[in-house]
Amino acid sequence: MRIEKTRLTLVVGVLGTAMTVLATLDSANAQRRGRGGPPTVPTQEQWEASAEAQSRVATAMTLAGSDLRPQAESFCSATGPLRLALARQAAGLPPIENYTIEPTRVFDNMYFIGMSSQNTWAITTSEGIILLDTLNSADEARDVIVPSLQKVGLDPADIEYIVIGHGHPGQSDHTGGALYLQQTYGAKVMMHPLDAAQVLPNQRPDRPLATPDSDAIPGETLTLGDTTVTFVHIPGHTPGSLGVIVPVTYNGTPHTVMTFAATQMPTRETLMQFERTFYEFARPMNVEAALNFHAGGLQDDFTLLESIRNDRSAPNPYLYGPERFDRWMSIMIECGRARLAAMGR
Ligand SMILES: [Zn+2]
Structure with missing residues (x-):
């Protein structure tokens, strides 16, 4: 817990004040985020001009x-929100080790499982578990996912499906544990075919990816027992980046939440797809948490x-409610439009 407090200070710093530090990011960073392709975000100069x-x-x-000011400041920057490791890098801070987070039952039927740098979500149903993402490697699947599930009373042998939200060629940060779980527990792996097509031929030799058992197609659903989740398309970070809309309950009350593989929308086309996902799925389905x-x-x-681990009787802080989530998503899209404008797209 003490370690988490230390990280907490860092995170609060990142969310609260690092926006000015992020302003120092330059076009080299934009290039890097494009992974060798065209820049995916404007330079600070383009942004300001x-x-x-x-x-x-x-x-x-x-x-x-x-109420959404910190979130808006994070989205409405030249880079958009950065995950902790990249935000630290951008701020010139040394990397911090990746450590296991206390597995947490965030909703009655959905658990945060994983590490400080990457995590997964386990959805429990009447007929087993749907696991979203798999951390970096077979070692992390074995040494983090499996014991974390067991710690909250879940049996890894009950993982029926693994849905991978996105994958990069030559990288394994969401895909690396899938093969171990597929081979050890017979879990069926699903992924968007566009990402599978770019990842499978370009795997890290030391972290082979499971061959997907089936495609996760945006607009389609996956039903396991009493639970149906919906796949939606949020491309831009990768061509096949997925959101997954999940019905949950918290202390017995039903809500709808959505996972985001990524929030980048570096082209007009990807921004339009985010808008479609918002208007056709997230809003009508009353999504209220990201x-x-x-x-x-x-x-x-x-x-x-x-806070959830400490007090389950308080309102769940992930649940914005539909109105606030609607504004959050509108802010994300408006800031995406701002970056496109700054890039002249
Ligand atoms: Zn990624």
């Missing part, structure tokens, strides 16, 4: 009011998880 971008920032800040796979990237997960 674009009148349209700045007017969209103002719109986003108005939408934010006071869940991430890099703790600290979208909200201060470290604090939120701790």
